[in-house]
Amino acid sequence: MEEVVHTSPTLGSNVEEVVWKNIHFVMWDLGGQDSLRQGWQAYYTNTEFIILVIDSSDHERISISKEELWRMLGHEDLRKASILVYANKQDIKGCMSVAQISKELNLTSIKKHKWQIQSCCAISGEGLYQGLEWIVEQLKNKT
Known part of the structure; x- marks a missing residue:
């Protein structure tokens, strides 16, 4: 948030608190390597x-990504979770469009969860706040 951080793939998990518009987000960054995915369930509650x-x-x-998304959506502890998909690296020539990614992930078939796909570029920050804004709107609608 307002700061470019050079990263490497997450090995295990990281937790970070982000404050935006007086809302405190506690975010867990879970590594996506095959060997780590089995442990994701520990964070679902x-x-x-x-x-x-x-x-x-x-x-x-x-x-x-599609396989893992649909596996998560089938988990009982995530039955009430909403999904934000960030289509990152939209600045790279030849990348998949938001429409292509939505089709590849079969997002329109998600009926039991609210979802949103947002194009973004993590380096420039473009699209990141729009995704968080969608989350804020979902939170407002729950109250």
Whole structure:
């Protein structure tokens, strides 16, 4: 938030608190490597939102993202969670569009969860606040 941080793939998990518009978000960043995905379930209890970050330039791994998303959606502890999909790296030439990613993930078939897909570029910050704004609106609608 307002700061570019050079990152490397998450090994395990990281937790960070983000304050935006007087709302405190506690976000868990869970590593996506195959060996780590089995442990994701430990974080599902009381989860209100899933933020799935898709590398829009990675055409080969979109099917893995789809498989893992649908596995999460089938978990009882996530039955009330809403989903925000960030289509990241939209600045890279040849990347998948938001429409392509939505089709590849079969988002229109999600009927039991509220969801939103948001194009973004994490480096410039473009689209990040719009995604958080959607979450804020969902929170307002719950009260």
